[in-house]
Amino acid sequence: MNILAEIRSRFASVLSVYTDQPAQYLEMIRPVEDSRHGDYQANFAMKLAKLCNQNPRDLALAVAAKIELSDICAPPDVAGPGFINLRLSDGWLGTEINRMAADDREGVAPVVSPKTYVVDFSGPNVAKPMHVGHLRSTVIGDAICRILRFLGHQVLGDNHIGDWGTQFGMIIYGYKHFLNQAAFEQDAVLELARLYRFVNQLCDYHDLRALQPKLDKGLAEKLEEIDAAAAAPGDEKQKQKLQKKLTGELEVIREQIADSRKKLSTVESNPQVEALARQHPEIAVKSRLETAKLHGGDPENLKLWNQFVPACLDAIQGVYDRLNIHFDLSLGESYYQPQLAAVVADLKEKGLARESEGAMCVFIPGTETPFIVQKTDGAFTYATTDLATIKYRRQPLHADAMLYVVDTRQSEHFKMLFETARLWGYGAVEFKHVNFGTILGEDGKPYKTRSGDTVGLESLLDEAVGEALKVIESEELANGEDRPKLAADVKQRVAEIIGLGGIKYADLKHNRESDYKYSLKKMLAKEGDTATYMQYAYARVCGIFRKCDVERDVVRQSPDRIVLSHSKERNLAVQLARFGEILESAMSEYRPNILTDYLFQTANAFSSFYDECSVRDAETPELRASRLRLVDLTARVLARGLELLGIETIEQM
Numbered sequence: 001m002n003i004l005a006e007i008r009s010r011f012a013s014v015l016s017v018y019t020d021q022p023a024q025y026l027e028m029i030r031p032v033e034d035s036r037h038g039d040y041q042a043n044f045a046m047k048l049a050k051l052c053n054q055n056p057r058d059l060a061l062a063v064a065a066k067i068e069l070s071d072i073c074a075p076p077d078v079a080g081p082g083f084i085n086l087r088l089s090d091g092w093l094g095t096e097i098n099r100m101a102a103d104d105r106e107g108v109a110p111v112v113s114p115k116t117y118v119v120d121f122s123g124p125n126v127a128k129p130m131h132v133g134h135l136r137s138t139v140i141g142d143a144i145c146r147i148l149r150f151l152g153h154q155v156l157g158d159n160h161i162g163d164w165g166t167q168f169g170m171i172i173y174g175y176k177h178f179l180n181q182a183a184f185e186q187d188a189v190l191e192l193a194r195l196y197r198f199v200n201q202l203c204d205y206h207d208l209r210a211l212q213p214k215l216d217k218g219l220a221e222k223l224e225e226i227d228a229a230a231a232a233p234g235d236e237k238q239k240q241k242l243q244k245k246l247t248g249e250l251e252v253i254r255e256q257i258a259d260s261r262k263k264l265s266t267v268e269s270n271p272q273v274e275a276l277a278r279q280h281p282e283i284a285v286k287s288r289l290e291t292a293k294l295h296g297g298d299p300e301n302l303k304l305w306n307q308f309v310p311a312c313l314d315a316i317q318g319v320y321d322r323l324n325i326h327f328d329l330s331l332g333e334s335y336y337q338p339q340l341a342a343v344v345a346d347l348k349e350k351g352l353a354r355e356s357e358g359a360m361c362v363f364i365p366g367t368e369t370p371f372i373v374q375k376t377d378g379a380f381t382y383a384t385t386d387l388a389t390i391k392y393r394r395q396p397l398h399a400d401a402m403l404y405v406v407d408t409r410q411s412e413h414f415k416m417l418f419e420t421a422r423l424w425g426y427g428a429v430e431f432k433h434v435n436f437g438t439i440l441g442e443d444g445k446p447y448k449t450r451s452g453d454t455v456g457l458e459s460l461l462d463e464a465v466g467e468a469l470k471v472i473e474s475e476e477l478a479n480g481e482d483r484p485k486l487a488a489d490v491k492q493r494v495a496e497i498i499g500l501g502g503i504k505y506a507d508l509k510h511n512r513e514s515d516y517k518y519s520l521k522k523m524l525a526k527e528g529d530t531a532t533y534m535q536y537a538y539a540r541v542c543g544i545f546r547k548c549d550v551e552r553d554v555v556r557q558s559p560d561r562i563v564l565s566h567s568k569e570r571n572l573a574v575q576l577a578r579f580g581e582i583l584e585s586a587m588s589e590y591r592p593n594i595l596t597d598y599l600f601q602t603a604n605a606f607s608s609f610y611d612e613c614s615v616r617d618a619e620t621p622e623l624r625a626s627r628l629r630l631v632d633l634t635a636r637v638l639a640r641g642l643e644l645l646g647i648e649t650i651e652q653m
């Protein structure tokens, strides 16, 4: 049950006397971390009192006297200037915890009015290997699908693969000019990735050479500006401030120049590569031409595309399998190509799109930049495809909500997309850009390998699993003789679960909008807010059952009841009872970190319970049976929570 929602709805009827906009005050009713004064607290009285011109404490007392919560809570207590403290009653809590234990959904009822969600996530651009940048969308999107589905919604996870973009022109160009046939036959995807990188490198090379004089000029100008600013009369403080700003800008230019020099010299220091660069001065233009030919239906390029895409999808599938990620649909950009002309025609007919400087654009009232749906050369855009996708998701898929789990850097695109879609007649749909920040290296810059390349996703996973294996082995050593050594294959499997769980959890636990630093060491720590800690807590419960020589199933089927006699038992029970509330609040803004926070607190509550309350040596057989049931429920909530984040648990670690 969603306790918070229930409490809020009870308050809503009382607050209607004071205001016709109670929502903002109801939001000020929250669970409290330190349960000494209660389990929930309402602190709206101070704010509401201002509105009604009353004394806050008197108002709090009046509300507390009127509120009908006696079935759930002990009589409310008003503290200080007007905090209303609520404590779940022992009777209600006892009933609720037993209801949860007897329910195979841990007390979480499916929503009354399920919606159809399309969750657009992962969406890598294929023919390039998956890299660290794809991790967040994949992991966050999967967690959201799992949670919504568990809550009873109809969910379609859709992998909107980038399989029609300009990268194909580059690969086709590369294939036609630089193919290593033997390598291609051995591992097509690897060779295509090499070709992509190589063509990219040559394109960059020519771009940078053209840019070099401009950078040099920019540097000279900046130096002059600095000199001029130093010589100019004026307030010393102001001047220092300006100097600081200019020196910062100078640094940026210097970095750009250094970066550019480095890239140029990589090509120039290799005579073979340099010769090829010279032989292909128009590589960028010609690659774009290959893309245009593909889009225009050129048989040769289409044939190559048809050969490349399945091989690439196969390779990506390997990563998804390993991460245990499934999609209901994988309709890439190419799927919508036949529909794009009709989309533009319809937008035109409805007066939404019009020509501007040769391109077809949608102008959104209040926004300056146009949303381009067809370029001057006739090509359709990323935006056109997204509009066609919305149409399809609405009909035939009947989506009520469309979530886009995509990097924050695409915010502007989605703002315009959603606005255009509303104007186009999709106002009833809930559109949401579930945006997220960047994964950073220890240096605070986007995570790269030492040589400056993007980090491949496969190698990232391998590294985490390798590290997890080391952790397990060092544990075994530390535990000496009395711990049975895991068989090698079991150990490998455990390492896989810990390593991948660690990566996923670390990603999910951050507020998705923030950037975070990737630290393998931190994410595999046994103590702290990590998957490993939660997985250990789970395994510990399984260990209790092994020690007591009882099957968890047997305990679950028994008619025994949980009795909450110790304060730590009560704390744990309150924590468990909040599970349903947490899942709903995690989905109100699509924030999996609300669930990770909860799991961390739950594992902590379990740990402090177990420090003080013995299960095996409980004072009476009834108490032992009760505690077995309580820890079984704890393990089930932990495992369910982790499962909803796409993280596995193991009985023995």
Ligand code: ARG
Binding pocket: 120, 122, 123, 124, 125, 160, 161, 162, 386, 389, 404, 406
């Ligand atoms: N392929 C895109 C990229 O890598 C992400 C796709 C996101 N989904 C969408 N419907 N636009 O940037």
